[in-house]
Amino acid sequence: MKNFSGNVLFLDGSDINTDEIIPAKYLTENSKQALKPYFLEDIRLEGFNARRDVEGKNIIVTRANFGCGSSREHAPWALEVNNIHLVIAESFARIFRQNMFNCGMMAVELPARTIDDIFKDFAHRETYLETDLDKSVFTITADGRHAKIPFSISNFDRALITTGGWVDYADSKY
Amino acid sequence: MGKTIAEKIFDAHRVDNPADDVHVIRLDAVFCHEITTPLAIHDLVNRGKDRVFDPDKIKVVIDHVSPAKDSKTAMQGKILREWSRRHNIRDFFDIGRNGVCHAIFPEKGFVRPGFTVIMGDSHTCTHGAFGAFAAGVGTTDLEVGILKGVCAFRDPSTIKINISGPLPEGVYAKDVILSVIGRLGVNGATNRVVEFTGPVIDAMSMESRMTLCNMAIEAGGTSGICSPDRVTIEYLWDFIKDEYASKEEALEDAGRFLSDADAQYDRVIEHDVSSLEPLVTYGYKPDQVKPVREMESIPVDQVYIGSCTNGRIEDLRVAAQVLKGKKISDSVRGVVSPATTQVYRQAMAEGVLKIFLDAGFCVTNPTCGACLGMSNGVLAEGEVCASTTNRNFNGRMGKGGMVHLVSPATAAATAISGFITNSELYKG
Ligand code: SF4
Numbered sequence: 001m002k003n004f005s006g007n008v009l010f011l012d013g014s015d016i017n018t019d020e021i022i023p024a025k026y027l028t029e030n031s032k033q034a035l036k037p038y039f040l041e042d043i044r045l046e047g048f049n050a051r052r053d054v055e056g057k058n059i060i061v062t063r064a065n066f067g068c069g070s071s072r073e074h075a076p077w078a079l080e081v082n083n084i085h086l087v088i089a090e091s092f093a094r095i096f097r098q099n100m101f102n103c104g105m106m107a108v109e110l111p112a113r114t115i116d117d118i119f120k121d122f123a124h125r126e127t128y129l130e131t132d133l134d135k136s137v138f139t140i141t142a143d144g145r146h147a148k149i150p151f152s153i154s155n156f157d158r159a160l161i162t163t164g165g166w167v168d169y170a171d172s173k174y
Numbered sequence: 175m176g177k178t179i180a181e182k183i184f185d186a187h188r189v190d191n192p193a194d195d196v197h198v199i200r201l202d203a204v205f206c207h208e209i210t211t212p213l214a215i216h217d218l219v220n221r222g223k224d225r226v227f228d229p230d231k232i233k234v235v236i237d238h239v240s241p242a243k244d245s246k247t248a249m250q251g252k253i254l255r256e257w258s259r260r261h262n263i264r265d266f267f268d269i270g271r272n273g274v275c276h277a278i279f280p281e282k283g284f285v286r287p288g289f290t291v292i293m294g295d296s297h298t299c300t301h302g303a304f305g306a307f308a309a310g311v312g313t314t315d316l317e318v319g320i321l322k323g324v325c326a327f328r329d330p331s332t333i334k335i336n337i338s339g340p341l342p343e344g345v346y347a348k349d350v351i352l353s354v355i356g357r358l359g360v361n362g363a364t365n366r367v368v369e370f371t372g373p374v375i376d377a378m379s380m381e382s383r384m385t386l387c388n389m390a391i392e393a394g395g396t397s398g399i400c401s402p403d404r405v406t407i408e409y410l411w412d413f414i415k416d417e418y419a420s421k422e423e424a425l426e427d428a429g430r431f432l433s434d435a436d437a438q439y440d441r442v443i444e445h446d447v448s449s450l451e452p453l454v455t456y457g458y459k460p461d462q463v464k465p466v467r468e469m470e471s472i473p474v475d476q477v478y479i480g481s482c483t484n485g486r487i488e489d490l491r492v493a494a495q496v497l498k499g500k501k502i503s504d505s506v507r508g509v510v511s512p513a514t515t516q517v518y519r520q521a522m523a524e525g526v527l528k529i530f531l532d533a534g535f536c537v538t539n540p541t542c543g544a545c546l547g548m549s550n551g552v553l554a555e556g557e558v559c560a561s562t563t564n565r566n567f568n569g570r571m572g573k574g575g576m577v578h579l580v581s582p583a584t585a586a587a588t589a590i591s592g593f594i595t596n597s598e599l600y601k602g
Pocket residue numbers: 238274275276295297480481482483541542545546563564
C-alpha cells in the first residue's frame with residue numbers, strides 16, 4: 001500500500017486541469033518516471049513556482065474540480081513519480097478521481113468550508129499531514145497547531161487502495 | 175418509478191455492485207487510440223496479462239499524431255499495430271483509412287442505441303448521441319476494459335436539458351453546446367450524465383448531436399446522451415439492416431432505451447435557444463463564453479477547422495458555404511483537417527475541398543492535428559487561433575497560445591476577415 005502521510009503542497013485554485021498537471025506534449029513518453037520534471041509545468045497560480053515548491057511534498061490540498069479536462073492517467077502518474085499519493089480537494093473531475101483510486105492512490109473530498117479553513121490556518125506554513133486510514137482521520141500539523149479532520153471513502157475505494165488498484169481487483173473478481 | 179436512458183442501460187449491463195453506489199457494467203465496445211492504449215498494453219504485458227476479452231469488441235485507430243512526427247510517436251503506432259495483430263483485432267484503422275476516433279467509430283456503425291462504450295479519451299461522451307452510455311476513462315480502466323470487458327461507474331444520475339427553439343439561422347449545435355456549458359459551468363455536470371432532449375434535438379442530424387454530446391465533458395459530464403429515434407436508425411441502417419425486418423422494428427427495439435416520463439432526474443433545465451447568437455470562448459475555460467458580436471475586434475493568427483467536435487462533412491459544408499468565392503486574410507493561416515478519410519473523400523467529391531484550397535486553406539490529412547498541439551498546427555507564444563475544437567485550455571494548442579472555440583461558420587468568417595467575426599449565414 002502507498003504512503004498517504006507527508007508534507008503538504010497547497011494549490012490555491014479551482015478547475016486545475018490535466019493539461020496543467022501534465023501538458024499534452026509529454027504524452028508520447030513511454031515511462032512514468034520521464035514525466036517527473038514536467039509536473040505542473042504550465043500552471044499559473046499566484047506565488048506558485050513548480051521548480052521550487054514541489055520538491056519534498058507528498059500531499060496536495062486544493063479547491064474545486066481538480067483534474068478536469070483530458071482523461072490522461074499521466075496526471076496521477078505525474079503525482080505518483082513526484083511522491084504525491086494523496087490529493088484533498090473540495091471536489092474532483094470524475095475521471096481523475098477514478099484514476100487515482102485505480103492506481104492505489106487517494107483523492108479525498110472535504111466540504112468547501114473545511115478546505116477553506118485548512119487554507120486559512122495552514123497554507124502559509126510548513127505543514128505536515130498524517131493519514132490514519134483505520135480511523136479515517138487526517139491530522140494536520142504546523143507550528144505547533146493541530147487539526148483533526150475526519151474523512152470518508154467508500155469500501156470499494158478502500159479495497160482499491162489496499163489491493164493496489166483496479167487491475168488486480170477486477171482480474172481476480174470478474 | 176420510471177428510469178432514465180442511462181439507468182436502463184446500466185440495468186441491462188450490470189455485473190456487480192461492489193459498493194452501493196458503484197456499478198460494474200459489461201461493455202459492448204472498447205475503443206483505442208495510440209496515445210493512451212500503448213501504456214495500457216505495456217502494463218498488461220508487465221503484469222503477465224497480455225489478453226483481450228473479445229477482439230471483435232475492441233476497435234482501434236491511430237489518429238492523434240498521424241503520420242507519426244518522430245520516433246516516439248512512431249513507436250506508439252508500432253505498439254498498437256503489433257498488439258492488434260497479435261490479438262486478431264480486425265477493426266484496426268491505420269493511416270490512409272483512419273480518422274479522429276469519435277468521428278470514425280460512429281461512421282463505421284460501431285455504436286448502437288443501448289450500448290456501453292469506454293475509451294481512454296475524455297471525449298468518448300460523443301457516442302452518447304446514439305442513445306448509448308459512452309464514457310472516457312483513464313489507462314487503468316482501459317486496461318481492465320481490454321482484459322475483462324467491464325468497467326466501474328458511480329450511479330448514472332442525470333441532468334436533463336430540454337432544448338427548445340427554433341434555432342436561429344446561422345446558429346449551430348456548437349453554439350448550443352457552448353451556451354449550455356456557459357450555463358452549467360466547467361464543473362456543473364461532474365459525475366452526471368447529460369441528457370439532451372426537446373424539439374431542437376429532435377430536428378438535429380446525428381452529426382450535430384455528436385457535436386453536442388462531444389462537449390458534455392467540458393461541463394464535467396460523464397456521458398452526453400440523446401434519445402435514439404428515427405434519425406439514429408436512418409444513420410445506422412446500412413449497418414443494422416440484416417438484424418431487423420424493417421426500420422420500424424429497429425426503432426421499436428431502440429425504444430427499450432428511452433427515458434420514462436416519470437424518470438427521476440438530478441436536475442431538469444429548460445434551455446431556450448430561440449434567440450441564441452453565435453458564441454465564442456474568451457478565456458482558458460470552455461464555460462467562458464460571449465456572443466461573437468462582443469469579440470469582433472480580436473485579431474487571429476490561425477483558424478483551425480476540424481476535430482471530433484466539428485470536423486465532419488456537415489461542418490466542412492457550412493464552412494465552405496461561407497468561404498465560397500472568397501480568400502482568407504493574408505494575416506491568417508487557415509488549416510482544415512477533415513475528421514475521417516470518408517469525410518475527406520466526400521468533401522473532395524462535393525467540391526468542398528476545392529473551395530477551401532481556393533480560399534487559401536491548408537488541407538491536412540484526417541487527424542486530431544492542431545486540436546491538441548502535439549503534431550501540426552502548433553501556435554507560437556502569444557498567437558491566437560479561432561478553432562472549431564472543444565478545449566481552450568492554456569497551452570492546449572502550443573505553449574503561450576490562445577484558443578477561441580467557435581462554430582465552423584464563425585471560423586470560416588473569421589479566416590476571411592482576420593478578426594473574430596459572425597458569418598453572413600447569421601442574420602441576427
Ligand atoms: S480531435 Fe481533439 S478532442 Fe478530439 S479526440 Fe482528437 S485530440 Fe481529442
